[in-house]
Amino acid sequence: MTMPLIFERSEAGRRAYSLPDCDVPRKDATELLPGWALRKRAADLPEVSEVDLVRHYTKLSQRNHGVDVGFYPLGSCTMKYNPKVNEDAAALPGFNALHPYQPEELVQGALELMYELGRYLCEIGGMDEATLQPAAGAHGELTGLMIIKAYHESRGDGAKRTKVIVPDSAHGTNPASAAFCGYKVVEVKSDGRGGVDLDSLRAAMSDEVAALMLTNPNTLGLFDENIVEIAKIVHGAGGLLYYDGANMNAIMGIARPGDMGFDVLHFNLHKTFSTPHGGGGPGSGPVAVKKTLAPFLPVPVVEKKDGKFVLDYARPQSIGKVKAFYGNFNVMVKAYAYIRALGAKGLREASENAVLNANYLMRKLAPYYHLPYDRHCKHEFVLSGEYQLASGVHTGDIAKMLLDYGFHAPTVYFPLIVKEAIMVEPTETESRDTLDAFVDAMIGIAQLAEKDPEALHTAPHKMVVGRLDDVTAARRPVLRWRPNKQTNAG
Amino acid sequence: MNYVPNTDRDRSEMLADIGVSSMEELLSDIPREVRLQRHLALPAPMSEYDLARHMGALASKNRTTDDLVSFLGAGAYDHFVPSVVRHLVSRSEFYTAYTPYQAEISQGMLQAIFEYQTLMCELTAMDVSNASLYDGATAVAEAAAMACRQTRRRQVVISVAVHPEYRATLRTYARNLGIEVLETGMKDGVTDIEELDRLVSSATACVILQSPSFLGSVEPMGKAAEVAHRSGALFVACVDPISLGILAPPGEYGADIAVGEGQGLGSPMSFGGPYLGFLTCRQDLVRNMPGRVAGETHDPDGRRGYILTLQAREQHIRRERATSNICSNEALSALAAAVYLSWLGKDGVRELADLCLQKAHYAFDRITALPGFEKASRAPFFKEFVVRTPIPPEEVSAGLLRSRILGGLPLGRHYPEFGDAMLIAVTEKRTKEEIDSLCRALEGLA
Numbered sequence: 008m009t010m011p012l013i014f015e016r017s018e019a020g021r022r023a024y025s026l027p028d029c030d031v032p033r034k035d036a037t038e039l040l041p042g043w044a045l046r047k048r049a050a051d052l053p054e055v056s057e058v059d060l061v062r063h064y065t066k067l068s069q070r071n072h073g074v075d076v077g078f079y080p081l082g083s084c085t086m087k088y089n090p091k092v093n094e095d096a097a098a099l100p101g102f103n104a105l106h107p108y109q110p111e112e113l114v115q116g117a118l119e120l121m122y123e124l125g126r127y128l129c130e131i132g133g134m135d136e137a138t139l140q141p142a143a144g145a146h147g148e149l150t151g152l153m154i155i156k157a158y159h160e161s162r163g164d165g166a167k168r169t170k171v172i173v174p175d176s177a178h179g180t181n182p183a184s185a186a187f188c189g190y191k192v193v194e195v196k197s198d199g200r201g202g203v204d205l206d207s208l209r210a211a212m213s214d215e216v217a218a219l220m221l222t223n224p225n226t227l228g229l230f231d232e233n234i235v236e237i238a239k240i241v242h243g244a245g246g247l248l249y250y251d252g253a254n255m256n257a258i259m260g261i262a263r264p265g266d267m268g269f270d271v272l273h274f275n276l277h278k279t280f281s282t283p284h285g286g287g288g289p290g291s292g293p294v295a296v297k298k299t300l301a302p303f304l305p306v307p308v309v310e311k312k313d314g315k316f317v318l319d320y321a322r323p324q325s326i327g328k329v330k331a332f333y334g335n336f337n338v339m340v341k342a343y344a345y346i347r348a349l350g351a352k353g354l355r356e357a358s359e360n361a362v363l364n365a366n367y368l369m370r371k372l373a374p375y376y377h378l379p380y381d382r383h384c385k386h387e388f389v390l391s392g393e394y395q396l397a398s399g400v401h402t403g404d405i406a407k408m409l410l411d412y413g414f415h416a417p418t419v420y421f422p423l424i425v426k427e428a429i430m431v432e433p434t435e436t437e438s439r440d441t442l443d444a445f446v447d448a449m450i451g452i453a454q455l456a457e458k459d460p461e462a463l464h465t466a467p468h469k470m471v472v473g474r475l476d477d478v479t480a481a482r483r484p485v486l487r488w489r490p491n492k493q494t495n496a497g
Numbered sequence: 498m499n500y501v502p503n504t505d506r507d508r509s510e511m512l513a514d515i516g517v518s519s520m521e522e523l524l525s526d527i528p529r530e531v532r533l534q535r536h537l538a539l540p541a542p543m544s545e546y547d548l549a550r551h552m553g554a555l556a557s558k559n560r561t562t563d564d565l566v567s568f569l570g571a572g573a574y575d576h577f578v579p580s581v582v583r584h585l586v587s588r589s590e591f592y593t594a595y596t597p598y599q600a601e602i603s604q605g606m607l608q609a610i611f612e613y614q615t616l617m618c619e620l621t622a623m624d625v626s627n628a629s630l631y632d633g634a635t636a637v638a639e640a641a642a643m644a645c646r647q648t649r650r651r652q653v654v655i656s657v658a659v660h661p662e663y664r665a666t667l668r669t670y671a672r673n674l675g676i677e678v679l680e681t682g683m684k685d686g687v688t689d690i691e692e693l694d695r696l697v698s699s700a701t702a703c704v705i706l707q708s709p710s711f712l713g714s715v716e717p718m719g720k721a722a723e724v725a726h727r728s729g730a731l732f733v734a735c736v737d738p739i740s741l742g743i744l745a746p747p748g749e750y751g752a753d754i755a756v757g758e759g760q761g762l763g764s765p766m767s768f769g770g771p772y773l774g775f776l777t778c779r780q781d782l783v784r785n786m787p788g789r790v791a792g793e794t795h796d797p798d799g800r801r802g803y804i805l806t807l808q809a810r811e812q813h814i815r816r817e818r819a820t821s822n823i824c825s826n827e828a829l830s831a832l833a834a835a836v837y838l839s840w841l842g843k844d845g846v847r848e849l850a851d852l853c854l855q856k857a858h859y860a861f862d863r864i865t866a867l868p869g870f871e872k873a874s875r876a877p878f879f880k881e882f883v884v885r886t887p888i889p890p891e892e893v894s895a896g897l898l899r900s901r902i903l904g905g906l907p908l909g910r911h912y913p914e915f916g917d918a919m920l921i922a923v924t925e926k927r928t929k930e931e932i933d934s935l936c937r938a939l940e941g942l943a
Contacts, residue, residue, distance in 0.1 A: 009800060009801050010604070010608065010801075012608070012611070012612055012615075013612050013835070013839050014612070014615065017842075021842075022842055022844065022845065023581070023839070023840045023841075023842065023845075024579070024840050024841050024842060024844075024845035024848075024849075025579075026577075026845065026848055026849055026852060026925060027577075027852065027925055027926070027928070029851075029852055029855050029856075030928055030929040030930075031855055031856055031859035031929045031932070032859065033855055034855065034858065036743055036851060036854060039854055039855075039858050039877070040715065040743075040744075040854070040877050040879075041715075041877055043719065043745070044715045044744055044745060044877055045743065045744065045745060046741065046742070046743055046744060046745050046746060046749065047745065047749055048622070048749075049843055049847060050619045050620045050622075050741065050742070050746070050843065050846055051619050051843060052616060052619060052620075052838055052839065052841060052842050052843045052845075052846055053839050053842060053843075054842040054843055054844070055839060055842065057581060057840070060581055060836065060839055060840060061581055061584070061585065063839075064585040064588070064609070064832075064836055065585070065588065066605075067591075067604075067605035067606075067608055067609055068585075068588035068590040068591050068605050069590065069605065070604040070605040070608070071590040071591060071594055071597075071602075071603055071604065071605030071606050072590070072594060072599075072602040072603060073589055073590045073591065073592065073593030073594040074589075074593040074594075075589035075590065075593045076589075076590055076593075079594075079595065081595055081598070084595050086595055087500070088500050089589075089592075089593050090500060092545050092548060092549055094587075095549065096548075096549065096552035096553075096556075098583075099552065099553065099556040100556070100561045100563050101553075101555075101556025101557055101558075101559045101561055102556050102559070102767065102768065103561075103765045103766075103767050104561035104562045104563045104765060104766065105559055105561060105562065105766060105767065105768040106562055106567060106569045106573055106575070106766050106768075106903065107572075107573050107766070107768050107769030108569055108571055108573070108906055109560070109562075109569070109903065110894070110898070113559065113560040113898075114559050114560075114768065115558045115559065116555045116556055116557065116558030116559040117559050117768050119555065119558065120555055127539055130537055130538055130539060131537060131539075133533075142631035142632065142635070142770065142771070142825075142827075143631065143823070143824065143825035143826070144824065144825060145812070145822045145823055145824045145825070146631060146635075146822075146823075148822065149822055152673075153669065153673055156673060178813075179811075179812040179813035179814070179815075179816050179819070179824075180812050180813075180822050180824050182812075182816040182817035183812035183815070183816060183817060183819040183821070183822035184812075184822040185817060186817040186818070186819070186822070187642075187670075187673070187674065187821065187822045188673045188674075189673045189674050189675055192816070192817040229526075230526045230527050232526050232527075232528060234528065234531060235528060235530060235531065258527075259537075260533060260536065260537045261524060261527065261532065261533060262527050262531050262532055262533055263531075263533055266531050266533065267531045277825065281500075283589075283592045283593045284592075284593070284594065284595045284596070284825070285591070285592050285594075285827075285828050285829030285830075286591050286592065286594040286595070286596070286597065286603075286606040286828040286829055286832065287594075287595070287596040287597065287606065287610075287628065287629075287789065287825060287826055287827075287828030287829075288596075288629070288771070288825040288826045288827045288828050288829065288830075289770070289771030289825075289827050289828075289829060289830060290825040291771075305669075326669055327665050327666075327668055327669040327672075328634070328662055328665040328666045328669055329635075329666060329669055329670075330631055330632055330634055330635055330666060330770075331572060331632050331633060331634035331660070331662040331663060331666065331758075331769070331772075332572075332573070332632075332662065332768075332769025332770060333768065333769045333770070334769070334770055335770040335771040336767050336768040336769055336770050336771075337765075337767040337768075337770065337771055338770075338771060340552075344548060344552055346539065347540060347542075347543050347548055347551065348498045348542060348543055348545070348548050349498060349499050349542055350539055350540060350541050350542030350543070351536045351537035351538070351539045352499075352536070352542060353498060353499035353542050354499075354537065354539070355536075355537070356499045356501060357499050357500075357501065359520050360499075360501045360503050360508075362520075362523050362524070363503070363508060363511055363512070363515075363520065363523065364503075364511075366515045366517075366523055367511045367514060367515055370514060370515045370516065371514070382526070383517075383522075383523050383525070383526060406599065407599075407601065410599060410601055410602045415595075415599060415602060416598075416599050416602075418598075421813070435499070435500075435501050435503075436500050436501065436502065437502070438502035438503070438507075439502075439503065439507045439510075439511060465797070467601050467602075470601040470602055470604075471601070471604050472600075472601055472604060472796045472800050472801075472802040473601070473796035473797050473798055473800065474601065474796060474797065475600050475601060475794050475795070475796050475802045475803075475804050476794045476795055476796070476797075477600075477794065477804055477806065479794055479795070480792045480793070480794035480804050480806040481792075481806050481807055481808070481809070484783070484790075484792050484806055484807055485792055485793040485794075486611075486614055486625045486626070486783070486790055486791070486792050486793075486806075487611070487614050487615040487618045487624075487625065487626065488611070488612070488615045488793075
């Protein structure tokens with residue numbers, strides 16, 4: 008059965024809306040605006056009743072998998088449970104119905120929350136000052152790199168330092184953010200244990216390097232044991248260390264990027280701090296820095312002066328603004344509530360259980376799937392579908408088959424340095440029963456790969472649609488609906 | 498509270514299954530010298546009840562726009578959000594999902610994004626839309642970068658009448674990307690087209706205007722588009738989507754890229770975020786477009802479905818050669834916009850725009866009839882306008898608060914030439930009685 012689009016449910020004359028009456032004397036629009044300013048052809052929006060509207064989007068929701076529906080072991084995304092009380096807090100009118108330009112004295116609660124959240128994040132990351140302005144992780148990366156650039160420029164070093172180093176295991180956003188900040192990207196290899204290859208790093212390092220971007224634990228889920236040496240090499244050549252906080256869920260209360268030698272880090276509140284990801288955002292990507300970099304933070308910074316919270320714009324060395332207003336405030340409310348609920352003990356337990364769950368899954372799956380780096384992992388681990396490849400089954404097939412078991416698939420084909428990669432992150436909020444059920448599914452799939460590879464090539468079989476044709480979608484893009492199918496070119 | 502299901506027994510059995518004797522052993526690869534040797538210095542954990550009370554207490558330290566009568570706009574607007582929007586975006590199948598990488602298990606969100614893209618194309622009269630950007634400010638910056646890629650030029654010209662925070666964000670992005678930003682001035686309350694014409698050259702990648710402008714004026718968009726196109730530059734229109742129920746959309750005056758802030762489409766003001774950056778463009782620009790985009794396709798049985806497509810533009814494939822570094826965007830705000838626009842429908846979107854227009858003009862006529870309050874220009878406007886005040890606008894704001902009215906934005910900080918002026922916004926939510934009481938309060942202050 009094909010699910011209609013909202014436009015295909017439209018019937019002229021139906022309506023869901025109800026608007027206030029026009030209680031002021033009404034004039035014709037042509038009296039108030041010049042003719043050239045008026046719209047000629049009306050926007051063809053759907054006409055539906057309220058119940059049709061509600062049923063349509065309710066049905067769509069039922070065709071979607073979220074953490075509340077089931078296991079979501081998407082590596083590097085930290086799909087942990089999103090506590091409901093945080094949603095309630097963020098929906099309070101006292102947080103929701105606030106205009107960003109209200110006078111400071113009317114928003115002391117909001118500013119207090121932002122100030123305290125910034126301080127908590129600095130404590131968790133081992134940093135000195137923070138900005139909450141970036142809207143997502145990649146936005147945080149870009150902001151952090153802009154801060155690094157401003158720092159080098161302030162020392163007369165900006166023109167020379169044109170390169171940013173990223174490991175070959177890095178998230179795609181790292182090189183993209185560096186390029187978007189005007190940097191040339193230099194890739195360094197990983198060593199046999201999955202960490203940064205020190206010789207490659209030494210060879211790449213020079214006074215042209217502005218920074219090294221690193222995730223630790225890295226995208227293989229492995230802690231880079233050479234981190235102190237890495238920091239020494241980078242700092243020794245005048246470069247700075249950027250920490251991609253996507254994998255922060257492994258180390259809360261256990262180790263801090265600031266203590267490892269990192270100068271700048273971004274957090275993903277929508278990963279580590281349990282705020283829901285919204286099906287692709289909103290996220291929030293606060294950036295915390297060491298003291299020497301604080302003057303370059305975006306404006307405004309929330310400060311506490313004489314017991315009052317204020318927005319400080321008087322920062323002459325600031326990189327400026329990276330977004331309108333102060334960041335994704337509503338997301339901050341949820342992250343703040345999460346940190347207050349857990350406290351230091353709870354955060355550490357969260358990280359420990361995330362590491363425990365990942366290692367448990369890894370050991371249970373290692374007999375059936377190739378484990379390219381056989382050592383304790385942190386919060387996630389990477390398998391390879393290499394064994395299954397022998398029977399013509401690809402990682403993509405394994406991922407699609409998992410959907411039929413009611414699980415979201417792990418991250419696949421990433422990191423790029425592992426062939427047929429399967430990146431699994433269970434998080435701490437999954438029970439052993441769920442992990443065991445996932446293990447059973449993965450073993451079943453491994454067995455099926457040998458017996459009946461065709462069944463995997465055609466998976467999924469139980470979803471609302473079968474495997475979708477992504478090649479045609481990209482070659483002949485249809486990016487919007489049109490009433491006349493003939494003109495439906497996107 | 499930590500939301501962890503593992504019991505002590507689970508933990509010890511799992512450790513045994515892994516083959517280690519303790520949790521500590523799993524952490525042994527973290528060098529001692531970087532291990533935290535103390536507990537994090539954070540406030541003590543709280544029960545759910547204590548947390549709810551604490552959050553309530555913090556929220557109550559704020560004065561909300563529900564407690565006050567708000568005439569504050571300037572890029573964040575107090576539009577009505579119908580109940581259906583809140584209820585549908587609260588479906589946790591939507592909000593607890595990640596970006597829909599596995600299409601077959603994420604058809605709900607993908608179809609909703611596809612519908613959102615279609616709605617935004619209709620509203621702006623453009624060919625294609627992406628799945629969303631962070632907000633209006635970053636959408637302007639992304640559009641500028643997109644225009645530079647498309648034209649292989651490194652200069653953009655933007656009107657000073659564009660939102661100051663959008664221009665500030667553009668400057669930050671541009672400085673790091675090596676893009677030159679030129680600003681063009683105003684005359685009679687709107688962008689000075691003659692000055693614009695002098696600035697634009699064969700070096701210009703795009704011209705950016707906002708309509709209604711930050712100061713509320715409906716801008717001469719068609720003329721600006723002509724100026725841009727004469728020099729081979731693109732024209733970027735930053736627009737208020739609510740205004741498009743009645744104002745000419747970007748596609749009708751020759752815009753190549755349309756961007757803007759979509760907060761008004763079903764998102765609360767939330768002290769500045771999360772909002773919704775939107776970007777629509779001409780068909781032939783699509784491969785330079787930043788961000789996610791959903792496309793229609795089919796399964797082997799010919800069933801229609803949706804998928805994230807044109808990913809060869811994006812960071813996870815293209816890395817440092819991507820069109821943008823954006824990954825997470827504002828999908829849930831886009832869903833809210835899709836529900837909101839479907840709730841309004843063809844007639845509602847026009848009626849809503851007309852309500853804003855009528856009420857704003859009533860307020861303008863009443864206020865500018867008060868002694869000492871004067872209009873700043875004769876430019877046409879939609880739901881927001883500038884008035885010069887007989888006493889400093891900061892004092893006007895403070896005075897209005899005593900009557901539980903949140904006044905307009907004093908403009909001096911952003912526009913010194915409007916140091917004696919205030920930007921007043923009137924949405925469909927304001928009643929005649931509220932506008933009249935604003936006028937009474939202003940009269941008392943003058």
